Amino acid sequence: MSHLDDEKIALIAMGEPAGSDADMEHLVECENCAAEVAAMSRVALVARSSVVEGDLESPPADVWSRIHGELGLTSAVAADPASDVHPPESESESESASAPAASAPVSAAGPAAATEADAAEAAAPRHRARVRPRRRSSATMWILAASMALVVAIGAGVWIARTLTPSSAVIASAELAAFPDHPDAEGQARIDDDGDGRRTLTVTLDGDELVAGDYREVWLIREDGQALISLGVLDESSGTFRVPDSVDLDEYRLVDISFEPVDGDPAHSGDSIVRGELDFA
Structure with missing residues (x-):
């Protein structure tokens, strides 16, 4: 059974008629040809779905090397x-370039020489068929080159995204001191800014014992103590x-962690575990 050549498999995989x-x-x-078309189709699909609109740039020369x-x-x-890049030569042009001329005269040496010429001519197509699977068509090479360029582009995009993305920075911190009813408790707090104005408060608390039926709540309290905000x-x-x-x-500026009873009242219970003032220095 003769198989489809590399050129035709590549074009079918790219959706060309x-x-x-x-x-x-x-x-x-043919399972072999179908598998090759399926593999090349996946490569072409990934390349098309990952490239933004606009003119494609040729990959650097070292990519092909x-x-x-x-x-x-x-x-x-x-x-x-x-x-x-040159268009692939047609099958008829390839055969006419590689096959001996049909009009060449028979050697005067006689039947023996003619027989040797016929044998050489018959062997030539078999030689082409033997080396053909190792030949890569221009379309196949383009798919491989495009895949390699895509990998390079994705890697560069990840590097650029990581380089340009603002990094988070600590803009304030506080040591949280224990209240008299919780002498073994200690805590820390810090404020992070992600570079785009989004701020987060991270707290740690050690040395307290959670009583059954209670939960701990984190607060920001105004310096005068007249207003407070629950963060969770x-x-x-x-x-x-x-x-x-x-x-x-x-x-x-005040960070507070309190024990709160499950009583449906959203107000501060008055039972603070630790508290500290943020330092922006």
Whole structure:
């Protein structure tokens, strides 16, 4: 059974109208050709779905040299396909260039010489068929080059995103001192800014014992003690809470962690465990 050539497999995989009805029937019957088309189709799909709209830039010359070395290709395809792309020659042109001329006269040496010439001519197609699977068509090379360029572009995009993304910074901290009813408790607090104005409060608390039926709540309290804001419930020994954008931390500088009974009252219970003032130095 003769298989589809590399050029035709690559074009079919890219959705080009290159296959005849006979080729399509062959793909249904031949598992090897169907598997090659499926593999190349996945590569083409990833490349198309990952590239933004606009003109594609040619990959650097060293990309092709790395592909060439990785695949162990021959020196016949060492040149970068992006710098010199020629349309593939037709099957008839290939055969006419490689096959001996049909009009060549028979040697005067007689039947023996003619027999040797016929044998050489018959061997030539078999030689082409033997080396053909190792040849890579220009379309196949373009898919490989595009895949390598895509990997490079994705890697560069990740590096740029990491480089340009603002890093989080600690802008304030506080040591949280224990109240007399909780002498063994101690805590710390810090305010982080992610670089885009979003702030978070992270607290840690050690040395307290949670009483059954109670929970711990984290608060920001104004310096004069006349207003406070609940940030949430502290379930573990540490927790991180979003500070609302409207909160002025120059006013709400006190961080408080309290025991709260499950009584449906959202107000502060008055049973503070630890408290401390944020230092913005």
